[in-house]
Amino acid sequence: MGATRRTMLIGGGALAAGVAGLAGRRIWLDREPAALPAVDGEGHLLWQNWSATEHAYPATRLAPASADEAAHALKTAAGPVRMVGASHSFTGLVPTPATLISLDRMTGVLGHDPETNQASVAAGTRLYELGPALAKIGQDMPNLPDINKQSLAGGTQTGTHGTGRGFRAVHGGILAFDLATPRGEVIECSATSNPDAFNAARVGIGAFGVVTRFTMQNHPLSRVKKVTSLRPREDLIAGWDELLAKHRNVEFYVIPFSHWGQLITHDETTEPVRPRGPDTDTDGQMKLKHARDLLEFATPLRFWMLDDLIAGMPEQVAIDEGWKLLSNERSVRNREIEYHLPRETQMAALRDVLDAIERYRSDVFIPVEVRRIAADDAWLSPFYGRESGSIAVHTYYKDDYRFFYTLIEPILRRYGGRPHWGKLNSLQHDDFAALYPRWKDALAVREALDPQGKLLNPYLTRVMRRG
Numbered sequence: 503m504g505a506t507r508r509t510m511l512i513g514g515g516a517l518a519a520g521v522a523g524l525a526g527r528r529i530w531l532d533r534e535p536a537a538l539p540a541v542d543g544e545g546h547l548l549w550q551n552w553s554a555t556e557h558a559y560p561a562t563r564l565a566p567a568s569a570d571e572a573a574h575a576l577k578t579a580a581g582p583v584r585m586v587g588a589s590h591s592f593t594g595l596v597p598t599p600a601t602l603i604s605l606d607r608m609t610g611v612l613g614h615d616p617e618t619n620q621a622s623v624a625a626g627t628r629l630y631e632l633g634p635a636l637a638k639i640g641q642d643m644p645n646l647p648d649i650n651k652q653s654l655a656g657g658t659q660t661g662t663h664g665t666g667r668g669f670r671a672v673h674g675g676i677l678a679f680d681l682a683t684p685r686g687e688v689i690e691c692s693a694t695s696n697p698d699a700f701n702a703a704r705v706g707i708g709a710f711g712v713v714t715r716f717t718m719q720n721h722p723l724s725r726v727k728k729v730t731s732l733r734p735r736e737d738l739i740a741g742w743d744e745l746l747a748k749h750r751n752v753e754f755y756v757i758p759f760s761h762w763g764q765l766i767t768h769d770e771t772t773e774p775v776r777p778r779g780p781d782t783d784t785d786g787q788m789k790l791k792h793a794r795d796l797l798e799f800a801t802p803l804r805f806w807m808l809d810d811l812i813a814g815m816p817e818q819v820a821i822d823e824g825w826k827l828l829s830n831e832r833s834v835r836n837r838e839i840e841y842h843l844p845r846e847t848q849m850a851a852l853r854d855v856l857d858a859i860e861r862y863r864s865d866v867f868i869p870v871e872v873r874r875i876a877a878d879d880a881w882l883s884p885f886y887g888r889e890s891g892s893i894a895v896h897t898y899y900k901d902d903y904r905f906f907y908t909l910i911e912p913i914l915r916r917y918g919g920r921p922h923w924g925k926l927n928s929l930q931h932d933d934f935a936a937l938y939p940r941w942k943d944a945l946a947v948r949e950a951l952d953p954q955g956k957l958l959n960p961y962l963t964r965v966m967r968r969g
Contacts, residue, residue, distance in 0.1 A: 532795075532900055549602060551589045553837050553899055555926065558597035567607040569680050569688045569714040575603060576712060577686030581956035585708045587656025588628065590649070591924035592838055594961030595660070595707055605655055608714060611635045619720045620677065625655035625713045633825030641720040642824050645669040645751070648871070650829035655713045660924035661705045661884050663892070664828060665873035666751035666768075671885055673704050674878045678717040681710065684956045688714070701940070702947040704880040707923050709962055710951050726750070727771040728778070728827040731817035735763040738872075739849050746874055751828065755869035756852070757790065758859050759801060760808035764869065768828060771821060778820035781831045787868060788834070791898065794867040801864060836868055837903040839910055839926045840894035841919030842875065842884040848891025851917035855893060858909050868896035881940035884920040894925070931968045 538557055540548050546559035562579060566572040576583055579601040586596050586604050596602070605626030614621040619641050623632065629643075629650035636642055645664035652662060654672075663671035678692035681703055691700035703710035738745070738754045745752045751768035789811070797804035820827055843851050852872060859866050871894040875885050884890065895910050897903045907928045914921075920937050921927035935941045945966060952958075958966060 535900065549586065549589070549596065551591060551596065553592050553835060555592050555837060556594050556597050558599060558602070560598055560600065560602035562601045563604070564601060565604045565607045566712075569682050572603070572605075572608075572712040572714055573682035573686050573688050575601070576682055576684045576956070579603075581954070582959040583684070583956055584959055585655070585712055587626070587653030588651045590652055591656070591660055592926045593924060594959065595924070596959075597961070598959050603712060605653060605712070605714070611639065612715065614639045614641065616640065619722055621718050621720055623654055623716050623718055625653065625679075625715055627654050628652065629654065629657060629829070633823075636720060637723055637823060637825060640723050642723045643672070643718070644675060644721045645672065646825065646828040647672065648753075648830055649832050654716060656924075658704070658716070659706050659708055659713065661880075661882075661922060662924065663873070663875045663885070664751065665753040665875065665892075666749070667746045667874065668876050669751065670876045670878045671883065673880055673883065674876070675719045676704055676716055677719050679704070679713050680715040681713055681951075683711040684952045684954065692717075698943070698947050699951065701879065701881045702944040703951075705883045705923065706948075707882070707962070707965075709957050709966055710948050711957070724770050724824060725772065725775070725821060726768045726824045726827055727773060728820045728822075729765075729767050729817055730819075731765050732762050732812055732815050733765045735761055738763045738765060739852065742849055742872075753871065753873045755871050756856060757808065757812065757869050758856070758866050759793075759804045759864075760812060761805070762809065762812045768824070773821050776819060776821040778822065778827060779818070781833075782818075783830060784833050790867040790869075794865065798864045801860070804864075834868070835899040836896040837899060837901075837906075837926060838894055838896045839903075839906040839914075840871075840892055840922040841911075841914035841927075842890040842892045842922065843914065843917050843919040845874070845889045845891050847917040848872070848874075848893065851913060851919070852893055854913045854917075855895060855910060858913060859895070862909060863905055865901050866895070866897060868898065870895055881944040882923075882938060884922060886938060886940070890920075892922070893919075894922075930964050931966065934965060 538548055542559040546561055550557040564575045566575050581600055582598040583601040584596050584598040586602055608624040608626040610624050612622040612624055621641055629652055647662045647664050658673040661671055680688055681691050682688050689696050735756050749767040749769055753766050755764045793807055873892045875890050877887055877889045878885050906926055
């Protein structure tokens with residue numbers, strides 16, 4: 503009896519010490535990253551992106567109020583000249599020690615045609631501003647991304663997308679745009695006016711000039727029904743094509759270290775308005791984080807705990823105009839890698855990604871996002887020439903994300919994926935050249951518009967120029 507009691511005391515002490523050690527480790531890892539100086543030694547203010555993966559101290563900041571001012575700034579400013587919208591891209595598109603241009607003074611709906619549902623929109627308009635502005639004239643964008651904080655220019659230049667059968671990315675609605683170039687010109691680009699520039703710079707990652715105005719093809723304002731429900735993840739994976747055929751917009755999130763996923767559908771309806779409730783995503787992600795913190799090294803218990811918490815949760819329903827429901831609040835800061843794969847390889851790639859995470863990355867807790875996007879013909883669009891399925895993996899902003907490049911990216915590349923231009927990836931010039939059939943054509947247009955390379959910062963130099 504004494505020996506048993508002694509053994510229990512020793513074992514309990516070891517367990518307590520182990521729990522205390524794990525708690526101490528997590529407290530250390532969960533400390534806030536050190537803040538960068540707000541001003542550098544030369545008095546230049548800090549620019550930093552939302553995820554704190556990139557920063558710079560630009561010597562000059564400009565905010566043109568017109569296309570002519572933007573063209574003059576490009577011609578006369580010191581390079582590299584880079585453009586900034588909402589600072590939501592994770593990659594090195596924006597940093598420059600020289601000139602940073604914001605389009606925040608160029609916003610709003612400039613005109614519209616009620617018969618064709620077309621609208622002229624200033625390029626600096628944020629998507630969350632554009633929704634209500636279009637609603638006032640009876641229009642709505644046909645699709646919206648998961649978040650709406652981006653500017654229209656920033657979102658379209660990086661290929662930002664929503665989801666749904668037959669729905670193209672945001673740039674798919676562009677009929678024409680005005681482009682200020684480093685030569686000091688403003689050119690109109692469309693399928694019939696400067697068509698090569700239209701095709702190359704529609705998704706141009708800010709490497710061709712400053713887009714100042716868009717003509718957008720919109721849809722009549724409509725009401726949609728949003729349903730959010732929890733489903734077994736195997737049902738979601740096996741039934742993905744059926745779900746796409748059934749719903750106007752559909753996506754799902756797989757919850758790591760559980761057997762569940764979250765299904766989100768949108769369908770047009772005439773039912774009475776039922777406003778969306780308060781945001782619950784932030785609270786949900788923090789609960790997933792707490793489960794990770796408690797059971798990071800006890801995977802079977804983590805599966806059991808999450809499955810028990812998720813099972814039986816009720817569905818959520820909201821009915822309203824599309825622009826109010828298609829985008830969401832995402833306040834939990836993270837780092838993200840997202841690739842767009844051929845439609846036929848998406849689910850196989852997803853299974854391999856989930857297997858890799860649950861075998862080797864017990865620190866991951868943010869759900870893996872799954873969407874579908876229609877093909878388009880913009881030369882540098884990740885969806886050029888093929889319907890694509892996207893897979894996005896996230897980490898908390900305090901956690902190490904280098905495994906994206908060693909564990910996740912090789913899987914997504916093996917299945918033929920192209921990276922989102924605004925999300926983390928390790929690809930360089932030759933990699934992109936192999937992925938894009940019109941890569942050389944697009945770069946020829948870029949060189950003609952910017953022969954001195956004024957728009958190329960170090961990141962874009964690696965992407966756009968070999969060597």
